[in-house]
Amino acid sequence: MSTRPTDEGLALSVEVVVFGVDDSDLKLLARRREGEPFAGRWALPGGLVGGDEALEGAARRVLAEAGGVSPAYLEQLYTFGAIDRDPRRRTVSVAYYGLVRLADPRAPASAPEGGAAWFVASAAPRLALDHDEIAATARRRLQAKVRYEPIGFELLPRKFTLSQLQALYEVILERALDKRNFRKKILAMDLLADSGKVEADVARRPARLYRFDERRYRRLCKQGFNFEV
Amino acid sequence: MSTRPTDEGLALSVEVVVFGVDDSDLKLLARRREGEPFAGRWALPGGLVGGDEALEGAARRVLAEAGGVSPAYLEQLYTFGAIDRDPRRRTVSVAYYGLVRLADPRAPASAPEGGAAWFVASAAPRLALDHDEIAATARRRLQAKVRYEPIGFELLPRKFTLSQLQALYEVILERALDKRNFRKKILAMDLLADSGKVEADVARRPARLYRFDERRYRRLCKQGFNFEV
DNA sequence: CCAAAAGTGTTCACGGTACACCCATGC
DNA sequence: GCATGGGTGTACCGTGAACACTTTTGG
Numbered sequence: 001m002s003t004r005p006t007d008e009g010l011a012l013s014v015e016v017v018v019f020g021v022d023d024s025d026l027k028l029l030a031r032r033r034e035g036e037p038f039a040g041r042w043a044l045p046g047g048l049v050g051g052d053e054a055l056e057g058a059a060r061r062v063l064a065e066a067g068g069v070s071p072a073y074l075e076q077l078y079t080f081g082a083i084d085r086d087p088r089r090r091t092v093s094v095a096y097y098g099l100v101r102l103a104d105p106r107a108p109a110s111a112p113e114g115g116a117a118w119f120v121a122s123a124a125p126r127l128a129l130d131h132d133e134i135a136a137t138a139r140r141r142l143q144a145k146v147r148y149e150p151i152g153f154e155l156l157p158r159k160f161t162l163s164q165l166q167a168l169y170e171v172i173l174e175r176a177l178d179k180r181n182f183r184k185k186i187l188a189m190d191l192l193a194d195s196g197k198v199e200a201d202v203a204r205r206p207a208r209l210y211r212f213d214e215r216r217y218r219r220l221c222k223q224g225f226n227f228e229v
Numbered sequence: 230m231s232t233r234p235t236d237e238g239l240a241l242s243v244e245v246v247v248f249g250v251d252d253s254d255l256k257l258l259a260r261r262r263e264g265e266p267f268a269g270r271w272a273l274p275g276g277l278v279g280g281d282e283a284l285e286g287a288a289r290r291v292l293a294e295a296g297g298v299s300p301a302y303l304e305q306l307y308t309f310g311a312i313d314r315d316p317r318r319r320t321v322s323v324a325y326y327g328l329v330r331l332a333d334p335r336a337p338a339s340a341p342e343g344g345a346a347w348f349v350a351s352a353a354p355r356l357a358l359d360h361d362e363i364a365a366t367a368r369r370r371l372q373a374k375v376r377y378e379p380i381g382f383e384l385l386p387r388k389f390t391l392s393q394l395q396a397l398y399e400v401i402l403e404r405a406l407d408k409r410n411f412r413k414k415i416l417a418m419d420l421l422a423d424s425g426k427v428e429a430d431v432a433r434r435p436a437r438l439y440r441f442d443e444r445r446y447r448r449l450c451k452q453g454f455n456f457e458v
Numbered sequence: 459c460c461a462a463a464a465g466t467g468t469t470c471a472c473g474g475t476a477c478a479c480c481c482a483t484g485c
Numbered sequence: 486g487c488a489t490g491g492g493t494g495t496a497c498c499g500t501g502a503a504c505a506c507t508t509t510t511g512g
Contacts, residue, residue: 010280012239012321051239051319055310079308079323081284090280092241094308094321163491180493181475204489205482392463409466410502433462434509465508474499481492 011091014058015046015131017077017138018069020102020118021155023164026171027102028124028135031066031116037087038128044135045069045116046093059096067112071098072154077138085130097138099154146172150191150227153212159195161207162186169229185229191217240320243287244275244360246306246367247298249331249347250384252393255400256331257353257364260295260345266316267357273364274298274345275322288325296341300327301383306367314359326367328383375401379420379456382441388424390436391415398458414458420446 018029030042045066049058056074063069074096081092102118112118119125121139126132146152152168153160166182186192192210199206217227247258259271274295278287285303292298303325310321331347341347348354350368355361375381381397382389395411415421421439428435446456 010241010278012241049239049310049321052312054312055308055321076308079284079305081278081323083281083283092278092284092323094310161491178475178477179491180477183492184494185474202490203484205484205491207491390464407502407504408464409504412465413467414501431463432511434464434511436464460512462510463508464510466506468504470501470503472499472501474497476497477495479493481490483489483491485487 009089011086011089012049013046013091013093014049014055014062015044015080015093015095015134016059016063016074017044017095017097017135018063018071018100019097019121019138019142019155020100021168021171022102022118023167024171026121026139027118028121029067029069029112029116029118030124030127031114033128034115041128042125043128044095044131049094055094056096059094059098063098065114067114067116069098069100069112069116071100073099073151077134077141080130080134082130093134095134095138097141099142099151101155101157103157143172143174146229148226148228150212150217152229159197159209159211161199161209163207165210182229189220189225189227191220191227238318240315240318241278242275242320242322243278243284243291244273244309244322244324244363245288245292245303246273246324246326246364247292247300247329248326248350248367248371248384249329250397250400251331251347252396253400255350255368256347257350258296258298258341258345258347259353259356260343262357263344270357271354272357273324273360278323284323285325288323288327292327294343296343296345298327298329298341298345300329302328302380306363306370309359309363311359322363324363324367326370328371328380330384330386332386372401372403375458377455377457379441379446381458388426388438388440390428390438392436394439411458418449418454418456420449420456 020027020029029045031045033039033041033043045062047058047062047065049055053061055076059074060070063071077095077097079092079094083090085091124135127135146169152165152172155168156164162183165186166177166179169182170177191213193213195209195211197209199209249256249258258274260274262268262270262272274291276287276291276294278284282290284305288303289299292300306324306326308321308323312319314320353364356364375398381394381401384397385393391412394415395406395408399406420442422442424438424440426438428438
């Protein structure tokens with residue numbers, strides 16, 4: 001059936017789509033390619049998988065190399081294996097997507113090193129190879145998953161306001177949400193713990209800061225609770 | 230970072246979980262392993278990916294080899310790459326899952342050739358390597374996906390009764406559904422075309438036979454319709 | 459006429475949605 | 486005192502869930 005066996009010239013790599021939210025924009029991380037083909041073009045962080053390296057480990061490694069990024073959430077996305085997706089050599093790529101907190105205590109990683117940069121997701125440059133397709137797949141997945149798993153919190157600071165949370169969902173889902181209904185729904189889930197604190201340094205009434213209570217979430221899940229926004 | 234490069238000893242394979250529904254049971258296809266390790270043990274159909282072979286193509290090929298199965302639906306599931314999942318050699322497996330129509334015109338493929346056999350999913354033998362984990366992942370995916378995509382129809386004959394459809398969902402979702410509510414909901418979606426025919430050779434009132442109208446489904450999708458059961 | 463499954467409506471509870479104003483704060 | 490977003494409640498509607506009997510057919 002197959003003429004070439006697996007090993008002859010087949011390479012296995014990982015590519016990672018990292019998202020961050022910058023209060024009003026969904027951003028993604030890209031870096032300039034060093035090697036051929038397409039050296040100098042923007043592409044997703046990625047690289048070959050070591051023979052004794054776990055897949056997710058490889059994903060974390062390439063992120064550490066690309067801008068010192070350490071995602072709060074990381075999940076396997078899809079495996080891209082079209083025969084001619086890399087012109088040089090048959091390459092199968094296991095893609096991951098990850099979420100990072102961009103806005104934490106006034107942005108330490110907002111200027112990543114190593115030739116990497118954040119782009120507004122809807123205005124990013126064209127990426128090399130099939131990386132635009134990978135990024136689009138990741139975006140669809142994020143959009144779907146954020147609605148039924150509480151992963152959105154991984155994009156916010158540990159303490160956040162309900163308005164930040166709403167803005168996050170609006171950015172990801174690409175539609176406006178009703179403020180009262182949103183707050184009612186989120187608070188009714190009983191997943192947020194009031195931190196007792198409020199925003200500082202704002203020229204208006206400061207908002208309450210909440211934390212996502214993961215223990216409570218897990219407990220509710222065991223009782224059949226389903227997150228949904 | 231990684232010590233061994235990709236090629237040294239890293240193998241890429243596909244494994245396929247094939248489901249069928251036999252009126253009252255969810256079944257899955259397994260075959261006896263020929264090669265070491267675990268020769269003779271039950272395992273999922275699978276095999277190495279050829280250097281010039283598409284991933285999905287490889288999945289279809291191994292199914293053709295394992296019992297001449299040709300799935301009506303086939304989708305990539307997940308990529309399993311734990312370092313020691315195969316004791317002989319580092320192997321990364323791209324898993325697919327597929328759906329076949331078992332009950333078509335009195336079962337042509339119900340006795341698959343090539344050392345393969347159908348097992349009731351909940352009573353299957355232990356599978357070699359991490360194939361039980363792969364099968365469980367596929368089952369969860371099927372259970373989730375069948376609720377928001379009309380893929381269940383790929384498990385039924387082209388023409389089917391509403392009772393067959395309901396039994397299908399009951400088997401996959403592992404819970405009973407209310408007959409009137411089920412029929413109301415399905416028919417309200419306006420996705421089924423009445424074939425004008427009825428069951429034959431049944432010792433009771435024969436039921437209407439419906440077809441899934443895929444054209445109509447696609448049209449509705451463009452208008453924002455979301456399938457859901 | 460009996461067995462077996464097909465087919466059919468109504469009621470109720472709940473959750474989603476639409477919608478507008480006062481409040482607290484910093485400047 | 487003004488600008489800015491924070492914070493709050495109610496009414497309506499549509500969908501999901503519960504629930505039982507008559508009809509049609511073959512044997």
